[in-house]
Amino acid sequence: MDPRNLLLVFKTVQKKNLISRTDISKITHLSESTVSRCVSRLLEKSILVEKRVGKSSGGRPPILLDVNNEGPFSVGVEVGETHVDAVIINAFYKILRNESRVIPKGIEMNSLIKEIHDMLTSLISSAKIQKDRITSLGLGLPGIVSKDQKHLLLTPNSHFETFPSSDVLQRILGIPVFYDNGANLMVFSEYHLNKLSTDSILLGVIVGTGIGAGLVVREEIFRGSNGASLEVGHTVIMPDGPECRCGRHGCAEALASVPKLIESYNAKSDDVKITSIRELHELFSKGDTLAKEVLGQEARYLALLLANLANIVNPSRIFIGGEITPVLPDIIEQIRKHFSTQVLPTNTCDIKISKLDQVSIAHGAAIMAMEKEIESYF
Ligand SMILES: [Zn+2]
Incomplete structure (x- = not known):
């Protein structure tokens, strides 16, 4: 059984709730026997339940499938330098x-680790x-995570x-634990919060x-061949520019x-003299000429970086946060404006400001972990 089919069947029931095996097969283009095998496995694991409701054309109503109200649930945790954020989500990623x-x-x-353990216990108890x-726990870490999502490779x-x-x-x-990089998880959370279509490519x-x-x-989160993809901060946007902490010159970072923005002001x-991005925003709002100048430069740098990325990836939407x-x-x-002058006309796409908040990485981690665990039931 292909693990991805299990997840596909779960997500189809999650979106449609109360759906027959035949309709799952029609929507997913999987054969009825594949759907049946996936459903059996998900029933066995109490991820789905059968309900006898809905219209019938005479006789007993058909058996429909629904997500089990009593679970699955998943926990997501973000570990930062000075904080730990954790969430618990239901089967609808809420x-x-x-x-x-x-x-x-x-x-x-x-x-x-004790702190993470305490938070897990506290979330389980407060959510009753x-x-x-709880199927799984996802952990968002600062750095590059191995493709099997078990190790932090570089931080x-x-x-x-x-x-x-x-x-x-x-x-x-x-409980099963899966790691991922914080940026991956933020984008995953943003994808789900915006309820983007299944064929979207979100950067x-x-x-x-x-x-x-x-x-x-x-x-799906794109991870490259070993988990080290999209290190975009280290793409050069100014040859012979200032030295980066990676040792090269002119990296976006x-x-x-x-x-760097604060330093530049x-x-x-x-x-x-300023110490935070909020102070820079306040100065800009008051019409400070220098704030306008450095933010104008920042816009040009970011537009150049986004245009380079858009020309490579051809995303359907970009968000920045x-x-x-x-x-x-x-x-x-x-x-x-600058982006549109730098990108190929075939790669134009919407640039939005992210809806992310403090728990976005933890939210993305919880979703990622639930999906990884369901895939492992094959
Ligand atoms: Zn660099």
Whole structure:
């Protein structure tokens, strides 16, 4: 059985609820016998339930399938440098409860794992859910995650270099655990929040301390050959530009990240010095000429990066978000204008400001983990 067929059948029931096996087969173009095998497996795992409702043409009403109200549920966690955010979602990917905790910078690994364990227990108890109905836990990490989603391969934060494999966490937490990169999960959450069509190709660019991106292609996160795709912050947009932390020159991250934007304002300003993106937005709103100038430059850098990416990926929609969000309404029109002059006419697409919030990575992680676990039932 193809694992993807199991997920496809689950998602078809999730979208349509109360649907017959025959109708699933018509919608998915899977054979009736394949649908039947997938349904049996999902019934066995109590992911779906059978209900005898609906119209009948004489005789007993037909048996229809529905998602089990009592589960599956999934937990998503984002581990940051100084915070842990966690959510619990139902089978329709809706957040039921969320929790955020502040952690000390450089927290010991054992204490961090204990914190995750406590949050899992607390979410299960506040949502009044049986632990055995939690299918999985997804963890969003800062860095590149292996394609099997069990290891953190490379992280800009040295503190996380000793992060254990997902097998270790699975033993401690007592449920299957899957890792992914934060940017991937943000884009996955955005894809589901916007209820985009199943054939969408969504590219998300997250601008913060670094510049990351994620790509959702027809409902799936694109991970490249080993999980290291879309390191867009390290694409060169200015040859011989300033040195980047990766050692090269003129990377997008070395020019357009949030710290660089703030640095650029402060370097040109004789009197006013800023420390946050919100202060830059306030200055822009008051008509500060220098704020307009540096944000204009930022719009050109970002437009160039997005146009390069659009010419490669040909997405149906691009969104942009992250720490830079407070100034995006000030520059989004400029980004769109410059973008249209840089991109091939065949690659024009909508650029939107993201709807993401503090728990987006955790939300994406919970969805990813539920889908991975359902696929594993084949
Ligand atoms: Zn770089």
